[in-house]
Amino acid sequence: MRYQVTVQPSGRQFEAESDESLLDAALRQGLTMPYGCKDGACGACKGKVLDGSVEHRHAAALSEDEKAAGLALYCCAHASSDLVIECKQLRSAHDIPVKTLPARIEKMEKLAPDVIDMHLRLPAAEHLQFLAGQYIDILLKDGRKRSFSLANAPYEDNLLQLHIRHVPGGFFTEQVFTTMKVRDILRFDGPHGSFSLQNDAGKPIVLLAGGTGFAPIKSIVEQAIADRYPHPLYIYWGAKARVDLYQNALPEMWAANHANIHYVPVLSEPAADDAWTGRTGFVHHAVLADFPDLSGHQVYACGSPVMIDIARKDFISQCGLPEEEFFSDAFTFSTT
Template sequence: MEIHIRPLNRSISVQSGANLLEALRDHQVPMSYSCMAGRCGTCRCKVVEGTVLAGSADSFQPGGSGDPYVLACQTFVTEPCTIEIPEPDEIVVHPARAIKASVVAIEDVTHDIKRLRLKPAKPLEFSPGQYAHLQFSPEHIRPYSMAGLCGDGEMEFHVRLVPQGRVTGFIASTLKVGDAVRVSGPLGSAYLRRKHAGPMLCVAGGTGLAPILSIVRGALAEGMGNPIHLYFGVRSPRDVYGLEWLQDLKRDYVDLHVHVVVASSNGQVQKGHRTGLVTEAIDADWGALKDWRAYLCGAPPMVEAASLLVKRKGIAAEQIYADAFYSSGT
């Protein structure tokens, strides 16, 4: 039985019931992966033709209802099929690990956002834009995106305090400098594509600024010269933070353009900042976005609205890298 691989235009022979990721690896097909357990989303690929068994779900066929994408590590091949893998020249393999870290600092950056800095006992390899699970106690675990790079020596996370939030309340009232934290990862497929040379649209909503900072810092560290247009959307003027970090990046990255957009200003918006929704600002600024890449990080409604907008403006779905911050389990 054969699997045809796009865009490589290559076929591989496998046995019925073979795990898709294992088959790709056995035949040296370039494929990103990390956790191997269906959690990180790194091995996401598209079923173009044929039927596969996607995890514990029923058989999946393209053209039916639902998402045409599957996770290769959780997918089993049941008949000849065609699979489209993402960007074979942009493979990242960071085997998921769990490491110990200690709290270095817990800093207020706004009225409801804290900057958490951890010192890992061992380095954790990750690509800019990925996230990890932080476990503060057996009952307090939540995913947060890294704001820095894996070579920084410290790990930085931005935590928005949620009213009655179990984990964020623990961070705000109980966690202290010196406490141990278990860090598990990396997770996520919304990481920096280093070989892309065209313009980049980076959209951050609230603490979605953390992974966007990581992506821009990664582009700077890699010596990339892509034009980067960063839109940072917040609810009100008091929710704006990180301006000094953005200014530092603008100084060092020549073609970085930062747009701060405040949804509700009440006449108090800072000079140079814009008012309205971040998607409205992008829509007003740009016509066609063909050959761009988009990185979208923040609350699900913003990520969904921005994704629909940039698709309409010409960015292909497979070139939109989104990380939606869900509030469940906070």
């Protein structure tokens, strides 16, 4: 059976199957609800059922008095009717606790000669709640850290994806590309950062990525799709040559399947054998050409500090983008 669930006070709605928890159903459809263990032990997902009925498969952190008062643990509660529930939805990074966790490398796939897609599996009882666009810090044994954006959507909270570019001489990335292997254990903390959609006004959005800056853009778009985000998304991904658009088929598929999603790849130095017929030059110049007026838009940009700085300056000075509507995450690299 499938039931409709309305969340108050936001008024958001989602559908829940009778064989899945309310939390799993909400996360699957892009709603950010607070949670912790996902096993009924911590009580972080506790909320009130205002109308309708639920069945608890197990609920160790819920007393009989709380049940009688209409409270539920959404990680353990299954809908048995249409529901109205009360729950605070997470709106900012400050709502989410930072965790320090171990993770096992489950997959390492080379997407390009200098880019590896690393999948990190969390321990069975652990989950990382985060907002699309945030990053984690890999904790190295000598106390140093390396930051990487999460490339997966938040509803995938037990298997984390990182797009890691090889930095010649880079202390961590040299290990990733030479000695690191599947089943190795890493430690990290997170989530961090405030690079996430903040678009209550429903403005058209330009998503600007340079190189592996595509990772947080991928997370944002996949979450927007799960959330049935209705407003226009214009994705511009800039790279040097065709091989550097390492997941080009993915945004092409988004654009083909969703009328509100548009994708423009841009190469700055296409190789002779690329047979490239698309846009060329600097990726932010393609945005300038397509959007001479950005006064009613938002821009989310992720890439090198130089790209971020120039794009910010040009979008504001030439296209009228309000300064407060430019959001960015600049990638910096260390070889020490």
